[in-house]
Each structure stands twice: as structure tokens, then as C-alpha cells.
Amino acid sequence: MSMTDDPTVWSSAQTTMISSREVEEHLQMADLVPAVEAAFAAYENGTAQMPPKSYIDLPRYNGDFRSMPAYLETDEWEAAGIKWVNVHPDNPERFDLPTVMGTFVYTDPESGYPLSVMDATTLTMKRTGAAAAVATDHLAVSDASSLGIVGAGVQSYAQLEAIAEVRPIETVVISDLDDDRLQRFVETFESEFDVSTGTISEAASCDVLSTVTPVESPIVSNDDLGDSTHVNAMGADAEGKQELETDIVRDAYLVIDDFDQTTHSGEINVPWNTEVIDETDIDAELGAIVVSESPNGDVRSQPTVFDSTGLAIQDVAAARVVYQALDGIGRQFDLTS
Known part of the structure; x- marks a missing residue:
């Protein structure tokens, strides 16, 4: 499973530098979705290691750093690496830089050799x-x-691209307060889908809803949802953030990606920390759902919620897809000489 068992190869080993543009070109959703699914299965099966995400707070710069290492082994491959990511909300205005940037170091598990250093912003x-x-x-x-999407930022594009891989999406309703962002989204996808702008309630009544906003006060209510709407709650990534009214996560079939992360900074963090919900309200982790191929059709007939905080195993799986797709093509250098 490692790069090679021939020690002579390591004398000429190279590290590949991979830019954001190259990640965009080589990280295809058709390959990425099954890779991320395999990562969730490995996490559930105990063949993955993922220490808790660590934070370095930088209040003087209104930002923070986050480190996310992981190793995972599936039936067909193994991979390891670490993501170093920042969140600096003032960057666009002060430095003309993205709020979130990241770097991923993709590493051979057997030798520890850094096979690649790649941009992790697009990867994420x-x-x-x-x-x-x-x-x-x-x-x-x-x-x-x-598919309804609340929030027309960069993540809205990834949501539509990915979800269209697993469901026959025809109609898309996008909701946002920024008219320019709405127009860009519609213009990007209007040739592929029946895309329209709408209210939060109109977006939430779709078969699938993805919320990708940074709000701290809930903007989606139970009454907004259709009878069997599936919700991907993606926006909450810090304490105090919440996109869905508490009744939704309390009443729906609730699936989380990781217990520690979701209770700390996921969609459920506010009702959890105020003790409005507890463990009895959490129905499953996504890895368990993947491995058991559940839930049954009865569950799908009611609203379902996925609380996503983003896991390091997903980054490792994605980095492997990029590295394998490049297959030695790219700017290479000897990092260890």
C-alpha cells in the first residue's frame, strides 16, 4: 500500500507541488464522492486515526489557525497527511486574500516521506x-x-456539483441576501439546471436543502421544510453558529459526522450546550450509516439532517485523489536534500 518497498527508489524521491488550479482540474467529483464515502467507512470500522482538530487563536488579527492530521486505511488503499488552515475574516478587505486558506501535506504512511504539498483551499x-x-x-x-441552497458563496457551487453526482437534480432554488452572488450562481448553472432565486422557505421546501451560511441566529424553520426534505447543515463551523431552528434537529432524523466536533462547533452546538438536546436526539454518525447501508425507507419519508463539521479524513481522501490523478505530473523538488 505504500509508495514502494524498493529502498533504492527513495534516493530519488520527489515532492510534488500542486496549485489550487491543479487541484481544481484534477479533483473530479465522480472520483471524490466515493473516496470520501470510503473515508467515512474507514473511520467507522476503526481503520482510521484522526486526532481532534487543534486551534491556535489569534485575537489580535481576528483569526485563527487549525491543524487537522489523519491516517486512513480502506480495503484498497491507505493514505495520510495533515491540513494547516486559517480563518481570517478581515483578509478580503485588508489583504485581498481569501478568508480561508489551507495547505495540505500528503505523506507516504510507510516511510513518512512528503509526497506532495498542495493547496487545500479548493481541496476543502x-x-x-x-x-x-x-x-x-x-x-x-x-x-x-x-435542490435548495441557502447561501450563494463558493461552497454553494460545490454543493450542487457534488449532490448532482448522486441524485437526478433538475431544479435548483438559490437564496442569498447578495444579488450579485445570486446572479453569478444562476449564470454559472442555468445551462445545466432549471435555476431560480427564491426565499429561504422556497429553497427549504425542495427535496434536498444545503445551508452554507455563517449565521449565528437560525434562519430555517421547521415549517419551511418539505415532508421528506433532507438537510445538509454545512455552515456552522464555530461555537455559537446555528442555521436551523432547534426544533428541526430535535424532530428530524439527525446524523452527524463526528460527536466531539459537532457538539463543540457544529449545527447542534448551541442546543447541545444549552442542554435543549442530548445524545438521545442524535440518531447516527454518517460512518455508521455508510457501513450499515441504513437507514430504511421509513426514515427517508421524514425530514433528515446531516450536521457536517468537516473531518481530516475527508481531506486525506481528497488529497489522494488529486495525487493519483496527477500521477507524477507537476513541479517536483527534493524536499529532503
Whole structure:
């Protein structure tokens, strides 16, 4: 499973530098969604290691750093690496830089050799979409053809691209407060889908709903949802953030990606920390759903919610897809000389 068992090869081993553009070109959703699904299965089966995400707070710069290492082994491959990511909300205005940037070091598990250093900003965006697609595939009704998205930022594009891989999406309703972002989204996809702008309630009544906003006060209510809407709650990534009214996560079939992360900073963090919900309200982790190929059709006939915080195993799986797709093509250098 490692790069090679021939020690002579390591004398000429090279590290590949991979840019954001190259990640965009080589990280195809058709390959990424099954890779992320395999990562969730490995995590459930105990063949993955993922220490808790660590934070370095930088209040003087209104930002923070986060480190996310992981190793995982599937039936067919193994992979390891670490993502170093920042969140600096003032970056666009102060430095003309993205709020979130990341770097991923993809590493051979057997030798520890750094096989690649790649941009992780696009990597993160796409693997987040892929996680929603995995959850949608297991939780949404099989003939789901309409997708609502609340928030027209960069993640909205990944949500549509990924979810369209697992469901026959025809109609898309996008909701946002920014008219320019709405127009860009519609213009991007209007040749492929029946895309329209709408209210949050109109988006939430679709077969599938993805919420990708940074709000701290709930904007989606129980009354907004359709009878069997599947919700991908993707926006909450810090304490105090919440996109869905508490009644939704309390009443729906609730699936999380990781207990520690979701209770700390996921969609459920506010009702959890105020003791409005507890463990009895959490129905499953996504890895268990993937491995058991559950839930049954009865669950899909009611609203379902996937609380996603983003896991390091997803980054490792995505980095492997990129590295394998490049297959030695790219800028290479000897990092260890």
C-alpha cells in the first residue's frame, strides 16, 4: 500500500507541488464522492486515526489557525497527511486574500516521506461538497430532483456539483441576501439546471436543502421544510453558529459526522450546550450509516439532517485523489536534500 518497498527508489524521491488550479482540474467529483464515502467507512470500522482538530487563536488579527492530521486505511488503499488552515475574516478587505486558506501535506504512511504539498483551499471546498453528497445519497429520497441552497458563496457551487453526482437534480432554488452572488450562481448553472432565486422557505421546501451560511441566529424553520426534505447543515463551523431552528434537529432524523466536533462547533452546538438536546436526539454518525447501508425507507419519508463539521479524513481522501490523478505530473523538488 505504500509508495514502494524498493529502498533504492527513495534516493530519488520527489515532492510534488500542486496549485489550487491543479487541484481544481484534477479533483473530479465522480472520483471524490466515493473516496470520501470510503473515508467515512474507514473511520467507522476503526481503520482510521484522526486526532481532534487543534486551534491556535489569534485575537489580535481576528483569526485563527487549525491543524487537522489523519491516517486512513480502506480495503484498497491507505493514505495520510495533515491540513494547516486559517480563518481570517478581515483578509478580503485588508489583504485581498481569501478568508480561508489551507495547505495540505500528503505523506507516504510507510516511510513518512512528503509526497506532495498542495493547496487545500479548493481541496476543502470540494471535499465539503462531497461529504454532503455522501449524506444525501444515504438519507434523501431516491428520486430527489430539486435542490435548495441557502447561501450563494463558493461552497454553494460545490454543493450542487457534488449532490448532482448522486441524485437526478433538475431544479435548483438559490437564496442569498447578495444579488450579485445570486446572479453569478444562476449564470454559472442555468445551462445545466432549471435555476431560480427564491426565499429561504422556497429553497427549504425542495427535496434536498444545503445551508452554507455563517449565521449565528437560525434562519430555517421547521415549517419551511418539505415532508421528506433532507438537510445538509454545512455552515456552522464555530461555537455559537446555528442555521436551523432547534426544533428541526430535535424532530428530524439527525446524523452527524463526528460527536466531539459537532457538539463543540457544529449545527447542534448551541442546543447541545444549552442542554435543549442530548445524545438521545442524535440518531447516527454518517460512518455508521455508510457501513450499515441504513437507514430504511421509513426514515427517508421524514425530514433528515446531516450536521457536517468537516473531518481530516475527508481531506486525506481528497488529497489522494488529486495525487493519483496527477500521477507524477507537476513541479517536483527534493524536499529532503
